[in-house]
Amino acid sequence: MLNLSMLNNIKDDEVVPLLFLKVGEGGIVEEIRGGKGVIHRLNSLGIIPGLHLTVAHISFGLLAVKVNGGKVALGRGVALKILVRKIIKRTNGEGG
Amino acid sequence: MKSCHDSGADIPMLVSPDKEGSIRIALAGSPNVGKSTLFNSLCGLKQHVGNWPGKTVEKKEGKLSYGGREIEIIDLPGIYSLSALSAEELISRDYIVEEKPNLVVNTVDASNLERNLLLTMELLELTPRVIVALNMMDLAIAEGYKISAKELEELLGVRVVPIVATKREDIQNLLVAIFEEIEHPSSSKVAMVDYEEEEETIQELTRAMGGHPPYPPRFAAVKALEEDEIVLGHLKLEGVIAPIGRAQKMSQYRHNFVEGIVDRVLEKIRKGESFTDRFDRIVLSPLLGIPILLGTLFSLFYLTFNLSPYFQKSIEEGFSALSGYLKTILTGAPYWLQGLIIDGILAGVGGVMIFLPLITIFFLLFSLLENSGYLSRIAFLLDRLMGLVGLQGKVFFSFLMGYGCNIAGVMATRILDKEEDRILAVLLNPLIPCGARLGVMALVAGAFFGQKATLVVVALILLDLLLLFIVGALFRKYIFKTEVPQMLMELPLYHLPHFKTILIFSLDRIKAFLYRAGTVIVVLSVIVWALASFPPGATLSESILGQVGSILLPVTRLMGFDRELTTSLLTGLVAKEATLSTLAVLYGTGEEGLAAILPLRISPLVALVYLIVTILYIPCIATIASIYRETRSLKWTLFTITYNLFLATGMGITVYQLGVLLGWR
Numbered sequence: 001m002l003n004l005s006m007l008n009n010i011k012d013d014e015v016v017p018l019l020f021l022k023v024g025e026g027g028i029v030e031e032i033r034g035g036k037g038v039i040h041r042l043n044s045l046g047i048i049p050g051l052h053l054t055v056a057h058i059s060f061g062l063l064a065v066k067v068n069g070g071k072v073a074l075g076r077g078v079a080l081k082i083l084v085r086k087i088i089k090r091t092n093g094e095g096g
Numbered sequence: 097m098k099s100c101h102d103s104g105a106d107i108p109m110l111v112s113p114d115k116e117g118s119i120r121i122a123l124a125g126s127p128n129v130g131k132s133t134l135f136n137s138l139c140g141l142k143q144h145v146g147n148w149p150g151k152t153v154e155k156k157e158g159k160l161s162y163g164g165r166e167i168e169i170i171d172l173p174g175i176y177s178l179s180a181l182s183a184e185e186l187i188s189r190d191y192i193v194e195e196k197p198n199l200v201v202n203t204v205d206a207s208n209l210e211r212n213l214l215l216t217m218e219l220l221e222l223t224p225r226v227i228v229a230l231n232m233m234d235l236a237i238a239e240g241y242k243i244s245a246k247e248l249e250e251l252l253g254v255r256v257v258p259i260v261a262t263k264r265e266d267i268q269n270l271l272v273a274i275f276e277e278i279e280h281p282s283s284s285k286v287a288m289v290d291y292e293e294e295e296e297t298i299q300e301l302t303r304a305m306g307g308h309p310p311y312p313p314r315f316a317a318v319k320a321l322e323e324d325e326i327v328l329g330h331l332k333l334e335g336v337i338a339p340i341g342r343a344q345k346m347s348q349y350r351h352n353f354v355e356g357i358v359d360r361v362l363e364k365i366r367k368g369e370s371f372t373d374r375f376d377r378i379v380l381s382p383l384l385g386i387p388i389l390l391g392t393l394f395s396l397f398y399l400t401f402n403l404s405p406y407f408q409k410s411i412e413e414g415f416s417a418l419s420g421y422l423k424t425i426l427t428g429a430p431y432w433l434q435g436l437i438i439d440g441i442l443a444g445v446g447g448v449m450i451f452l453p454l455i456t457i458f459f460l461l462f463s464l465l466e467n468s469g470y471l472s473r474i475a476f477l478l479d480r481l482m483g484l485v486g487l488q489g490k491v492f493f494s495f496l497m498g499y500g501c502n503i504a505g506v507m508a509t510r511i512l513d514k515e516e517d518r519i520l521a522v523l524l525n526p527l528i529p530c531g532a533r534l535g536v537m538a539l540v541a542g543a544f545f546g547q548k549a550t551l552v553v554v555a556l557i558l559l560d561l562l563l564l565f566i567v568g569a570l571f572r573k574y575i576f577k578t579e580v581p582q583m584l585m586e587l588p589l590y591h592l593p594h595f596k597t598i599l600i601f602s603l604d605r606i607k608a609f610l611y612r613a614g615t616v617i618v619v620l621s622v623i624v625w626a627l628a629s630f631p632p633g634a635t636l637s638e639s640i641l642g643q644v645g646s647i648l649l650p651v652t653r654l655m656g657f658d659r660e661l662t663t664s665l666l667t668g669l670v671a672k673e674a675t676l677s678t679l680a681v682l683y684g685t686g687e688e689g690l691a692a693i694l695p696l697r698i699s700p701l702v703a704l705v706y707l708i709v710t711i712l713y714i715p716c717i718a719t720i721a722s723i724y725r726e727t728r729s730l731k732w733t734l735f736t737i738t739y740n741l742f743l744a745t746g747m748g749i750t751v752y753q754l755g756v757l758l759g760w761r
Contacts, residue, residue, distance in 0.1 A: 032344070036181075036323065038584075039343070039344060040177070040179055040181055041584055044176035044215075045176060045586060046210060046214065046351070048344070048351050049344070051351075057376060057380040057381075058382075059382065059385055059477050060477075060479070061480055062476060062480055064380065064476060066373075067211070068209075070208040070586055071372070071586065072584070072587065073475075073476045073583050073584070074582075075583035075584065
């Protein structure tokens with residue numbers, strides 16, 4: 001679910017590839033670059049522009065992101081194609 | 097009109113003479129939403145697994161009698177959408193429009209409502225004859241969600257039945273709803289996604305195409321705007337050109353619409369970390385992730401190898417009793433008939449059945465891991481590592497399965513999306529020592545290395561894995577010349593495994609193994625027996641089989657093998673476990689005496705080389721057959737055999753010669 005209190009906290013407007021986020025950081029999907037196939041697969045897993053997602057785990061560079069109720073594992077290449085507008089964490093408000 | 101009688105738990109009288117006839121229901125839904133569990137709960141063992149015509153996609157059909165009527169259930173492949181981009185999605189949408197099932201039961205994961213409803217909305221564009229089975233209600237509650245099924249039903253305009261697919265009572269409720277829907281179709285207006293600014297274009301397209309494509313006009317128009325190749329092809333024939341560049345927008349409208357629904361029916365009543373999140377934080381952590389993974393895999397193998405001997409013993413005793421009994425019955429029969437039945441058929445089948453407990457336990461544990469949700473975490477953890485050698489994390493499923501039986505391993509490559517990745521995984525699978533080969537390894541290593549036997553077996557398995565990675569990297573680089581596909585998959589919520597589903601999954605996999613015991617092995621055992629007993633009166637080493645062994649001797653001698661070892665490898669083509677029984681016959685002992693006699697006949701070095709060759713050389717005939725079935729290419733099948741053979745010979749000679757040089761005899 002979209003968490004409004006988090007939306008209000010946007011301070012950092014920087015648009016970065018999802019890959020650059022750390023565990024616990026979140027962002028709003030700004031744009032998905034890539035071929036039709038990748039875009040379609042991401043869309044049907046619920047990842048579309050405007051979506052809020054959070055990086056839940058990172059393992060050897062791969063990301064597992066929280067999307068609505070579910071969790072999606074993404075390779076580094078895919079994570080590079082998803083551009084997100086970073087949201088600063090509520091707890092420590094750190095950028096990076 | 098909704099039915100007037102109460103839709104409580106009691107079963108309504110449904111059979112009226114004029115309404116008989118079979119009912120066909122299709123189950124549709126995404127992977128990991130409990131669709132298979134629902135299917136198994138509905139049909140139990142009354143199911144049949146085949147292939148969709150011309151495709152390597154599994155087709156599951158089942159039957160069930162309810163209220164005096166026969167219901168046929170088709171389990172459509174797990175999908176996330178209804179595009180033309182994957183075989184599974186095409187199969188699903190074409191089945192629904194062409195075969196017109198009476199009803200589509202859409203399994204929806206209540207704990208991941210938003211993503212699941214995206215597919216529901218696409219289904220509703222395809223057919224109004226849908227009911228939603230809102231599954232995993234227990235998980236959704238545990239995750240802190242509160243969902244109003246009633247409101248969802250009103251918003252979607254189709255029946256919504258909240259269920260837990262493992263609960264009998266819920267399945268009853270679902271069946272009642274299915275029947276009510278078939279007898280008295282609901283007349284409420286089915287919800288359609290509002291594509292906002294594109295609605296006008298959709299209307300124009302629907303008018304222009306005049307209902308010609310095989311799909312309903314609105315579905316076709318929406319798909320045209322999503323640049324669906326197949327629909328565009330149909331439209332082109334009619335001279336209709338759809339505007340492009342709107343696919344992403346279409347997805348967004350659908351999301352907005354679904355979000356609107358979810359906002360109204362779902363409430364997060366409890367905040368905080370869910371069980372899955374807490375558990376994942378541990379098992380996916382950089383520090384503990386890999387140790388836990390290794391521990392899990394170790395337990396899997398440890399349990400398999402320590403539990404199976406108990407059952408193996410009774411099977412062994414059973415077969416020796418049966419063989420004794422047959423001997424007394426056949427005392428008057430001609431010598432060749434006795435040989436054929438006892439040494440040919442019975443020994444062949446017995447040799448395979450002895451590995452049944454090992455494979456059963458392995459697959460039960462494997463299915464447990466799979467069903468609980470942990471297996472996809474393994475793929476996630478290993479993806480990067482496997483990427484270094486040209487493979488993707490998902491390949492691990494098929495490899496792990498291969499340790500049970502290579503046939504199952506080869507079949508498990510179907511979960512990979514791209515053809516070349518599938519072929520690569522198929523080619524590599526024979527390098528995984530299957531349960532039968534592990535059994536051979538355990539026995540031979542036990543005979544030679546005593547206390548250190550387990551260590552030797554583990555070392556061999558690890559060395560083999562290293563070799564597998566090297567070969568994989570070389571094939572990816574020089575043969576396929578493609579990029580390793582990127583990981584993109586869902587990590588399902590953890591849940592308590594469903595016993596019935598695990599049992600049915602395991603049975604499916606064991607069946608492949610049993611099938612060959614029943615057919616291929618029997619035929620080939622007879623052939624091998626015949627080759628080993630002709631010309632009549634000849635000893636095994638003088639027989640045809642022995643002669644072929646002698647022809648190969650100049651090569652196998654370089655690995656330190658004698659004629660007996662060489663001949664046993666030949667029978668291993670039938671089934672790897674047959675090598676042991678052949679060796680027993682050749683060395684003039686029973687299979688139980690083999691462990692004692694082996695160290696007298698060959699050196700530990702030769703035994704080690706024999707094990708290496710056993711792991712690497714040509715897979716058994718049943719695996720070769722499934723390699724052909726999955727690649728549908730004689731070229732790849734022959735290629736697999738050839739490279740396996742060269743690898744085995746090369747490694748065998750190298751290790752033996754090195755060993756001799758170093759003076760280990």
